[in-house]
Amino acid sequence: MNLSIFFEPLPEELFGGTDKPKSVGGYLAPFIHSFPDWRSAEVVLIGLPEYRGTPDATDLTYEGPNRIRQELYRLMKGTGSWLLMDLGNLLPGIHLEDTYLRLKEVIEILVAAGKFPILLGGSHDLTYGQFLGYEHLSKTVNLVMVDSQPDMAHVEDTAPDQHHLHRILLHDPNYLFGFSHIGHQTYLTDTTTLAAFEKLHFELYRLGQVRQQMQEMEPIIRQADLISFDVSAIRHQDAPGQATANPFGLTGEEACQLCWYAGQNDQLSSLGFYGYRPEFDHRSLTAITLATMVWYSIEGFYQRQGTLDFHSNQxxxxxxxxxxxxxxxxxxxxxxxxxxxxxxxxxxxxxxxxxxxxxxxxxxxxxxxxxxxxxxxxxxxx
Incomplete structure (x- = not known):
């Protein structure tokens, strides 16, 4: 299928070249004039400039993915081949539900082809489109979400980015095998939601547990097929570019550690970063933090070991x-x-x-x- 019909090219004045040939921007192939041959890539970047799922979706700056790219392209390439391509920004649908379905189709094609898409969002409800991309893969999946609170509000009176997890859990057909939530803050979370998750045998780890037992998060992330990371899980000091900034949360270093774990996970087939609001991001601090997180995800990807044989000498x-x-x-x-x-x-x-x-x-x-x-x-x- 011709994926180019879903994407718009990147502005040449921003991404047309780099003066550092050993930087990330010097190694990847971006969609500027012609759509890159994604079949020869291992990792693909996708921008999601879609914010209609937020309660205040008017008068927003839709340059979030490009701001992250600008900082990422400046970083130095790590180890490994880094066969990386940037497919540009996904064209929003006429309606928000159309965007979900477009994202679903793109994820389904890329994952089935063995590529590793990294999504630069966009409101957090786009996780639903990311999840839909696994519907026709004939397997159950494990979802890991990093967020300051589970987005399980009542559907009828809230914006989509506040109840998208509810839609995922109730989706029919049900192909969700396991769900883990990392980094919730108790004073932001309804106790009935936590009790319901425990009855469903989901794993929840509050911020204090994550901070005290960071190494225990590695097995949780290692069993994920897809991961959704909301920038609201990171404290305001390291990521001010968010609508619900909080002085408490993960540090930038802790967020990068989780992304390092994610990249190394052989089972992980898509990773989404959501909730970035550039209009609040003075001096691009959040963009730098997210770009570094993406860098660690890609670097971890090139530390993967491939197929595991538990009966071997390994x-x-x-x-x-x-x-x-x-x-x-x-x-x-x-x-x-x-x-x-x-x-x-x-x-x-x-x-x-x-x-x-x-x-x-x-x-x-x-x-x-x-x-x-x-x-x-x-x-x-x-």
Missing amino acids: FLRFSVGFHDNPNKMYFFKNRQNEKWWMQVDDLSGRRPSLIVPCSYQDYLTAADGEVPNRWIVMQARL
Whole structure:
């Protein structure tokens, strides 16, 4: 399919060249005069200048994706081949729902072709379009969202960017296997929403937990098929360019750490950054923060290891027995990067065993005779 019909080219005066050949801008192929051959790329950038999902969508600056690009292009290229292409900005549909469907079609094509799209939004409700792109891939998916609060407001009296998560969870057909929310702040979050998520066996990690146990976030991100990152999860000091700026939140360094984890995830097939409002971004500080986050995502992508064979010499296998149970729990440790995995057997016997990401702490918990919470949650989803 000709993807070029969905995109508008980038302005030549901004992206027509670079005076630093070793910079990101010197290595990627942007859509300026002719649409690049995306089939020869590994990572593709897509701008989403769509804000109709916000409650104050009038008189906005729609240059958010381009502002992020300007800062990203200036950064120095990292390791790896960096086969990176910038497809330009997605043309908004006549209606907001049309934009969702356009984004759905683009994501579906790119993911099916094995490309890694990075989305530069745009309001956070565009996550719904990103999610729709997985509907026809004949598989269930895991969604990880980084946000200051779950967007689960009542549909009838709120803007789409405040209830899009509600639409995702109720979408039919249901192909969402797991959902994890990272970085919510308790004083911004309805306790009934948290209780409902726990009943659905979703994993929620408040800001304090993320900050105290950053390494424990790595297995959560490693099991994601798609990730949605709202800039509101970052504190105002590092990202003032947002509609609901807050003095509390992730630091820029912590946000980059999560993006590094995301890039390294072999399973991750799309990553979206949302909520950037350039009209609030004095001195482009937020654009710089987001550009650096994108840089770490791409750099992490080129540290991926590919297909994992848990029966090869690449992994050490550990078995943990329990004194009152004849069954054993199995763990695998990657010799190269020391990442841990855990085997979860379906107790009903209806499904084959799963090997899922875990942490070293999960292994220590099992070795002490306790069942790790991660195993319990995964067992409940089977």
